[in-house]
Amino acid sequence: MKITSIRTEVVYGRRKRAHGRVAATALGPSDVSEHALVFMETDAGIEGIGEISSVFSRRGRLLARDVDEVLAPALIGFDPFDITRINAAMDRILWSTELAKAGVEMAVWDILGKALDVPVYKLLGGKVRESIPLSYSIPFGEPEEMAEFAVKRAKEGFRTVKVKVGQSADRDVAAVKLVREAVGSAHRVRVDANMAWRTAKEAIAIIRRMEQYEPELIEQPLPPRELDALAEIRRNIGVPLMVDESVWHPRDAMEVIRREAADIVNxxxxxxxxxxxxxxxxxxxxxxxxxxxxxxMPEFGVGTAAQIHLGTAMANLGPDSDTCGSLYHEADLLKTPLRFEKGHAYAPEGPGLG
Structure with missing residues (x-):
């Protein structure tokens, strides 16, 4: 089986408005998702689909061009079963644009599953769990609004809520306090700074003010390459520290481990x-x-399905995951929606991504 064509289509979707206005985090406001779909065809008549997703400045249109103009021409003729060779080829010809590569590779996994008539999670070792417990993020707002939003998600079955911080120290602490009081001790409250704080000293001071409200973890308090400062924060707080933007590649994970910069990796x-x-x-x-x-990112249904397949098969999946990106959009691209029940995500059972 050989790859015969690869094309992209830029897609847009309006985000749900959390507090009656455009949702925002420390990364900025986000009203519309601009992603791209990757369509891959083979000489066996099997088509795979992947999704390119991004919340960063380089989004759907630009990333789709990376695929159409650089990656696609180089991958024609490859056997989809040679996925390691495909990834090596993409790394060789396009340095660091992981978001575009992910969409292409996702389509390859979809083809493999369809060719073998199995869901992708079976290609990754099979089920470790029947479902993935989920966390739901609370965007910026007045602390009272954020607490009300958290209660709604808790009533829907989410046992973990993620408080987005980075507005101001006082408002952030107030939000964590009110969310904790609103959902009670039976639910987990985590905090995500999205790189909002500038120094280890600032982060430590704010986190210590939050500790009395028992946050489950603190996510990415500083910019991604500040690993020594992240390690300093970790040594000086009483809450597990999770990195996110600091790990874009296995070599990044190795460096985080070496410098003891995190307790958890997103x-x-x-x-x-x-x-x-x-x-x-x-x-x-x-x-x-x-x-x-x-x-x-949050993804639409295609990218979310890939995440759920991964999480279904990984033994080292610990804290509740964010694999519900399609729920943040007013409408999804999938004709058959993914299965979400009582704060859990379930992997599709159809061939490929399902």
């Missing part, structure tokens, strides 16, 4: 450049004793 199919690299990160972290969760 792994993305997109940021990793695809499922194969994400599995490598899970394996490295497992050997180092660091649990992982799976993060979201």
């Amino acid at each position: 792994v993305y199919v997109t940021e990793s450049g695809g499922i194969q690299n994400a599995v490598k990160i899970f394996t490295l972290c497992e050997q180092a004793g660091l649990p992982c969760m799976i993060g979201s």
Whole structure:
């Protein structure tokens, strides 16, 4: 079987408005997702589909051009079963654009599953769990609004909520306090700074103010390459520290482990450049004793399905994951929606991504 064509289509979707206005985090406001779909055809008549997702400045249109103009011409003629060779070829011809590579590689996994008539999670070792428990993110707002939003998600079955911080120290602490009081001790409250704080000293001071409200973890308090400062924060707080943007590749995970910069790693199919690299990160972290969760851009249904397949098969999946990106959109691209029930995600059972 050989790859005969690869094309992309830029897609848009309006995000749900959390507090009656455009949702925002420390990364900025986000009203519309601009992603891209990757369509891959083979001489066996099997078509695979993948998704390119991004919340960063380089989004759907630009990333689709990376595929159409650079990756696609180089991959024609490859056997989809040679997925390691395909990833090596993409790394060789396009340095660091992992988000685009992930969409291409996702389509390859879809083809493999369809060719073998099995869901992707079976290609990754099979089910470790029947479902993935989920976390739901609370965007910026007045602390009272954020607490009300958390209660709604808790009533829907989410046992974990993620408080987005980075507005101001006082408002952030107030939000964590009110969310904790609103959902009670039976639910987990985690905090995500999205790189908002500038120094270890600032982060430590704010986190210590939050500790009395028992946050489950603190996510990415500083910019990604500040590993020594992240390690300093980790040594000086009483809450587990999770990195996200600091790990885009297995080599990043190795450096985080070496510098003891985190207790937990948030792994993305997109940021990793695809499922194969994400599995490598899970394996490295497992050997180092660091649990992982799976993060979201948030994706539409295609990308979300890939995440769920990954999480279904990974033994080292620890904290509740963000594999519900399609729920943040007013409408999804899938005709048959993914299965979400009582705060859990279930892998599709159809061939490929399902």
